[in-house]
Amino acid sequence: MNVMSKIRVGATHLAALKAALPHAVLDEAWQTDTQLTITVKLNQLPEAVAYLYYQREGWLSVVVGNDERKLNGSFGLYYVLSMEGEEKGYVVVHAAVPEGKEEFPSVTPKVPACVWGEREVRDMFGLKPIGLPDERRLVLPDDWPADLHPLRKDAMDYRLRPDPVGDDETYTFVNDSKQETTVIPLGPLHITSDEPGHFRLFVDGEDIIDADYRMFYVHRGMEKIAETRMGYDEVTFLADRVCGICGYAHSVAYTNSVENALGIVVPQRAQAIRTILLETERLHSHLLNLGLACHFVGFDTGFMQFFRVREKSMTLAEMLTGSRKTYAINLIGGVRRDILGEQRTRTLQLIGELRVEVGRLVEMLLSTANVDGRVKGVGILDPQIARDYSPVGPLVRGSGHKRDTRVLHPFAGYGLVDLGINVGEGCDVLSRTLVRVAEFFDSLSIIEQALENTPAGPILTEDFTYQPYKFALGFTEAPRGEDIHWSMTGDNQKLWRWRCRASTYANWPVLRYMLRGNTVSDAPLIVASIDPCYSCTDRVTVVDVKKATQKTVPYKEMERYCRDRTDSPLK
Amino acid sequence: MFKLLKEIFRTGEATVKYPFAPLHVEKDFRGKPEHDPEQCIACAACTVACPPNAIAMATDTDAGTRTWSIDYGRCIFCARCEEVCPTDAIRLSTDFELAVTTKADLTRQAVFRLARCEACDEPFAAAKEVAYVQDLIDKTAPSANEAARRRRSVATCPACKRARDVATVAALRFDRQPEETR
Ligand code: SF4
Ligand code: SF4
Numbered sequence: 001m002n003v004m005s006k007i008r009v010g011a012t013h014l015a016a017l018k019a020a021l022p023h024a025v026l027d028e029a030w031q032t033d034t035q036l037t038i039t040v041k042l043n044q045l046p047e048a049v050a051y052l053y054y055q056r057e058g059w060l061s062v063v064v065g066n067d068e069r070k071l072n073g074s075f076g077l078y079y080v081l082s083m084e085g086e087e088k089g090y091v092v093v094h095a096a097v098p099e100g101k102e103e104f105p106s107v108t109p110k111v112p113a114c115v116w117g118e119r120e121v122r123d124m125f126g127l128k129p130i131g132l133p134d135e136r137r138l139v140l141p142d143d144w145p146a147d148l149h150p151l152r153k154d155a156m157d158y159r160l161r162p163d164p165v166g167d168d169e170t171y172t173f174v175n176d177s178k179q180e181t182t183v184i185p186l187g188p189l190h191i192t193s194d195e196p197g198h199f200r201l202f203v204d205g206e207d208i209i210d211a212d213y214r215m216f217y218v219h220r221g222m223e224k225i226a227e228t229r230m231g232y233d234e235v236t237f238l239a240d241r242v243c244g245i246c247g248y249a250h251s252v253a254y255t256n257s258v259e260n261a262l263g264i265v266v267p268q269r270a271q272a273i274r275t276i277l278l279e280t281e282r283l284h285s286h287l288l289n290l291g292l293a294c295h296f297v298g299f300d301t302g303f304m305q306f307f308r309v310r311e312k313s314m315t316l317a318e319m320l321t322g323s324r325k326t327y328a329i330n331l332i333g334g335v336r337r338d339i340l341g342e343q344r345t346r347t348l349q350l351i352g353e354l355r356v357e358v359g360r361l362v363e364m365l366l367s368t369a370n371v372d373g374r375v376k377g378v379g380i381l382d383p384q385i386a387r388d389y390s391p392v393g394p395l396v397r398g399s400g401h402k403r404d405t406r407v408l409h410p411f412a413g414y415g416l417v418d419l420g421i422n423v424g425e426g427c428d429v430l431s432r433t434l435v436r437v438a439e440f441f442d443s444l445s446i447i448e449q450a451l452e453n454t455p456a457g458p459i460l461t462e463d464f465t466y467q468p469y470k471f472a473l474g475f476t477e478a479p480r481g482e483d484i485h486w487s488m489t490g491d492n493q494k495l496w497r498w499r500c501r502a503s504t505y506a507n508w509p510v511l512r513y514m515l516r517g518n519t520v521s522d523a524p525l526i527v528a529s530i531d532p533c534y535s536c537t538d539r540v541t542v543v544d545v546k547k548a549t550q551k552t553v554p555y556k557e558m559e560r561y562c563r564d565r566t567d568s569p570l571k
Numbered sequence: 572m573f574k575l576l577k578e579i580f581r582t583g584e585a586t587v588k589y590p591f592a593p594l595h596v597e598k599d600f601r602g603k604p605e606h607d608p609e610q611c612i613a614c615a616a617c618t619v620a621c622p623p624n625a626i627a628m629a630t631d632t633d634a635g636t637r638t639w640s641i642d643y644g645r646c647i648f649c650a651r652c653e654e655v656c657p658t659d660a661i662r663l664s665t666d667f668e669l670a671v672t673t674k675a676d677l678t679r680q681a682v683f684r685l686a687r688c689e690a691c692d693e694p695f696a697a698a699k700e701v702a703y704v705q706d707l708i709d710k711t712a713p714s715a716n717e718a719a720r721r722r723r724s725v726a727t728c729p730a731c732k733r734a735r736d737v738a739t740v741a742a743l744r745f746d747r748q749p750e751e752t753r
Contacts, residue, residue: 234622237649305578308585315597322601322663328649336654337599364574 009089010036031472034089045095050110057085060390061484062501063117065125106132113390124151142170158224173200177209211515226498249478257474257487268455270334275413279443284313285479286440289531296525297374334460375429379514379526393481398424398432405477417449429529603666608681610660613697617652644677688728695728
C-alpha cells in the first residue's frame, strides 16, 4: 500500500518565503508529511536558500544535482535544508538549470555551507556556479578530462576509467595567513579505511597558522553504480558499505528515502529493530573513538582497554544481525531478522556489562593526569563558524548547538523512546569527547527502552508497488552525525538518482578553522576529534619554504610526536 | 593510576588463542554460502537476487548444459540467495576462513543438463527445473487430464508455446475485441 498523507509541515516556512521574496516561488510539493520541496526561480536561488537558512533556522544538509534532461529538459538543483526552529522538518529549495545554459548563481557567498556541494555539482554535472570563489575541483582528479562529467546520464559507463595522463598535482592549497609560513603536507596514501586525505599545514615554528586539505583520492563512484548497474532494492546492501563503521546508518537512510518516496508504511516492529541496531552501531563507534582519543594523547593502555570492551558491542551486533559490521538487515519495507526472546535476554545482559565496564574506563580516562591538559581548549570550533557551515554530530553538539536528527526529526523507532540532546559548551576536543561519552550511555538506555516496548506485529511489508520518478529524503543520526540520502526512482526497477551524503562530508569544511592557532603536535588529535573515517594520513613531508628544502617524516613519527611531544621532527 | 592497575588485574588475560584454537562465532553468523547441487534445480532465483553478482549462470546450448557458479571473492555474505531459494539448496554456514592460495579456488561450479522442448527439440530450461515444476503440477492439478496438459505445457519452450497458442486461438475462431478485453 503506497500512502500519501495530508499533514503539511513546513507551510509556515513557505508562507514566510513567499512574503519575503514575493515572485520567487514557482511551485511547491510535499513528498511526505515533513518534507517540502519548493521550486524557485533560478536567479533568486541564493536569496531563497539564504533566507530559509538564516531567517528560519535552516541548516544545510546536502546539495543535490540531478540530470533530468530526459524528463524535463533541465538539470535539477536541490538545496536540502533541515529546519530546526519552531516548525521542524525538511525544506528543499529546488531550481531548474536549463539544458544549453548550464550555469547557476552560487549560493556560497551568502551561505558558506554550500561550498562543497556546489564544487561537487560542478565536477559531476558540469553546472557552473557563477560567483563561487573556490574554482578548484572537489571530487575529480587533476588529470580527469575537462568535459567529462560522470553523473550526466549521457557521460560514461560506470566502468570507464580514463587513462591517467599526468602525475603532476595541479591542485592549489589555500593559505590565508598574512605572514610567512612553512608548509607541512600530511598524507595522502594510507588506505586503511575509505577516505584517505591530504593535509597541508601552514606553520610558523610549531604553530598552525592555516590549513587546507583534499579528499576523494579513492572516490568509489557508488552513486553511479547504484544508478546504472543495481536494482533499487539491491542498493540497500551497497549502502551498507558506504562506511566501514556506520554503514548501517546509511542502509537505514537509504531504505527510508525510498520508503518515503513510495509512501511505504514500515511496520512499527521493524522500526524499533532498526533503532536498536543503529544504537548498537553507535556503541561500537563511540568506543572506537574513545579508544583512539586515548591513543592520541599517549595513553595506550586506555586504548587497549576500550578496544577490549568494544568487543562486547561487536558480539552484540553479530548476535542480532549475523555479522560484526555489515549488518545487511534492511530491505525496502522493513527488516529481515526479528529479535526473539533469547536474543533479547542476551542483549540486556551485554548492555548491563557494557554499562559497568565502560563506566569504569571513562572514570579512569578522565582521572588520568595529563588527559585534561591535552584536550581542554584544543581544536576550538567557534559556534558561529559552526552556524555558517552546518557541521553535524558530536562535533556541532560539542559547540553548544542542539542538533540531533533523532530528536529533531524522529525517524525509525526514535518516536517510541525518551531521548534528549547532549551538548557541550567547551567547543574543544574535550567537549566533543564528553558528548560521545554521554551518548554512549544514552544508546544503552535507548536499546533497553526499545526492547522494553517493542511493538508486536510483522517486521516486513511487501504490500507496495514501485512507482517511477518519485523522490524523497531519508535521514539518520549516524555516530558522526546526520547521514542524508536523496533518492529518486527511475522507470525500470532502478534509481534515477541517489545522492548519499555521509556525516563526515559535512564536517570537513570546518576542520580548517579548528586547526588554526593550535600547535602541530595537536593536529592528529584535532583531526581525530571529528572522528573522521580514519586513514587520512600516512606520512608527512616537511617543506621549508624559506630554505626550499624538503624532508619526509613517516606518519608514525608525526603520531609519535603527538603522543610524546618531545624531539620535534620539524627541527 | 591505581584505578588503571586495578582494571588491568581485573581483566586478566584478554587475548584469544585464535588461530591456534577455534574462534567462537554466534550461531546465526552469516559465513560462507554452501551450495548443494543435489537440491539445486538451477532456477536462477539466487542469481537474480545476489546484489554483487557473485552467483552466475552460463548457458551452453551446444553442449546442452547450464552452469551455476559462485565466486566467494565477490560474495558479501548477505544471505539473499538463501532467502529466495525455493529448495533450500543454498545456505549460509558459519565458516569464515576463506583464504586460498590461488584465486581460482574461490569459485565453485555445478553443471546442469538442459531439457529439450517437446515440440522443437531445442534445449530451453534446466531439466531439473522442469521436473520440479511438473512434480508440483502432479500434486496440485484438479484432474489427471489437466495435469497431463499442464505437464506438456511446462515441457514446451516459450517460442513453441506461443506458436501453439496462436494455432489454438485460430482453431477456436474466437473473435477478439481488444478494446473491450483490455
Ligand atoms: S550471500 Fe549474498 S552475495 Fe553471497 S552469494 Fe548469496 S546473495 Fe550473493
Ligand atoms: S535459487 Fe536455489 S535452486 Fe535456484 S539456482 Fe539458486 S541454489 Fe539453485
